[in-house]
Amino acid sequence: MSAPKQIYIAIVGLGGVGKAFLYQLAFLRQRLSKQSPSIDLRLILARRSTKQLFSSNWEHLDTTTVASQLDKNGSPPPPFNETFGQLARAPGKVVLVDNTSDQGLASLYPMVLQRGISIVTPNKKAFSDKIDLWQAIFSSAANGTGSASNGYVFHESTVGAGLPVISSLKELVETGDEVTKIEGVFSGTMSFLFNSFQPLGGGGGKFAAEVKKAKELGYTEPDPRDDLNGLDVARKLTILARIAGLNVESPTSFPVQSLIPKELESCSSGDEFLEKLPQFDDQMDKIKEEASKEGKVVRFVGSIDVPSKQVKVGLEKFDASHPIAALKGSDNIINFYTKRYGSNPLIIQGAGAGGDVTAMGVTGDLIKVVRQLQ
Template sequence: MAPPRQVFIAVIGAGGVGKCFLTQLQQLASKLSQSPSSPTYLSLIYLSTSKKALYHPDYKSLSNWESELHASDKPTLPPTNLADYLVKAPGKVVLVDNTSNQEIAESYPTFLSKGISVITPNKKAFSSSYALWRSIFTAASNGSGAGGWVFHESSVGAGLPVLSTLKELLETGDTVRKIEGVFSGTMSFLFNSFAPTSGGGAAFSAAVKTAKEKGFTEPDPRDDLNGLDVARKLTILARLAGLEIDSPAAFPVQSLIPAELEACADGDDFLARLPEFDDRMEKLKRDAEKEGKVVRFVGSVDVGKGEVKVGLEKFDTGHPIAALKGSDNIIAFYTQRYGDNPLIIQGAGAGGEVTAMGVTGDLVKVLRLLQ
């Protein structure tokens, strides 16, 4: 029987994904502590929101974090100070970043080089400059360094095993020729409402409004319609497939925001004026219908040609991408082994519980590696 061990957990972000993760962490901790052969005790020692933090100088475990965080008057530690605090913890530390914060993302190399493992759904860390990508993996043990481990499964496709599948294809010697799919739950829902395979569908502006009301879009829907969220995911996939993509601005990304509305004061102003431009999207839908097709907002990486693009494409109504339901994501890997029939991963690509599941799954991977 292995001696019991303790692993310390620090969590940044206690919002939608963060709350779901903390619940899953509690369940995982309970399960691991009861292992008859090698119990592991997970100890939450740091928790912060954008405004305040909860931690103790003696690294005491945080038990009633919700009420304690509410009562806390400690400010959030800047990344450098947090790294200094965590590196002195009496054991291995895993930092879980549940934010989309750029400053924290840029600090990953600092944490990793100090032996602190990092798991996160934060796309910015892996889709910003190629220099940041390189410095993260230069420091990490699963890169070329000897620091902490880094995993970011939930940065693409929430809880879907997209990155782990791509890594396994490559590590086992397959040649990935092309990756194509619908990478945004928002865009999936939007186009399933606007251009269903059965024909008809809502006006584009009405579909956007419904998506916002259901909580599928960002507070300002332009943050989804500009295509940047999908471009970030494609950047991550392309880099993992071996392409040195400089940034999400390095390839064609089609924005669905009418040029005339780029300068709207806010999201509400944008939504109020969007119906003026419905005829443009309506024409695209009608043109596709004449060919027996539907329009979908997709991203693709052609590995052989080194090309990445994001935008509207037309698909036959029987195509798996056309037949997607609700806000599901679908990712198709065209590889040498799989031939003309791609390996397809499909399912919920957004939502707190499934995104947190991807993060918790990464924590399980790190715990195995830390043994």
């Protein structure tokens, strides 16, 4: 029997998503070792902002203990270029799992791919930054227009965590369907916030109180302004618009409504912002009342109108019967209107945030790369 094929895994970022990914990697490693022909997935690098652990003899680092080993025995991380140089010398194919939102690392993707290293990642910044970076990434990837010996790149979990949003859109486009409109709630935070601010049956709390509650439950970023400025949703729309064929320059090149009152943009901290936000509750109450009078609810959505090339993010009112109005908890919903699906859109709905489901999207992408490398 021939020896199993070895594929080497390098992980950057061991936060919530990184830890969940390690657990899923252990499961996948076991599964692939039992299939025929078998594959030996080896974790050879774990890195966070302050430390790096590298297996210089290319032996597998134990997924269950690697995080504590990194803390105990990790050395200060060298520049990324140096780390990628080490990885390029591996005796087999390497997959970089970038679980960060690091802009600097994202800008190195083209070079990483050109060195034959594949990338799977939930890092939105790589695919929503200036369009030049997007073009450089896909012209360097083996599954773009790059050389067959270059690495592959997959980024399913940059939109909708583990939901099959990107793969579905790609399939629509690649099978010749005509996507006319994409519309939805793309942020688990904003979904939770507006579902509790204006529930379908009426009621709901004051806006500032709901923001505070969302933060306490861990739904928002440490500074809630990072959610309320709409940029997270704008990044996701930029990615989908590009896949749909629109050359969107950047997430700030189209209208994005920020829910941060002008007067509070300069608050020195998230805590100060939360403290002062109740002074502006009247503005949001007014929006809620207007929607109620029309028998509607207000939701924070993103939309892409493909024929007119219009992309926008902000508050919109929806009839109670609309699928977007009926969302629960922190779920995402994405509606694809296409020629093939007619007046009833293809709807993808479910948990769009959280370490486990985001890691699932990353692990799913890793499986795609492993298939390509077999």
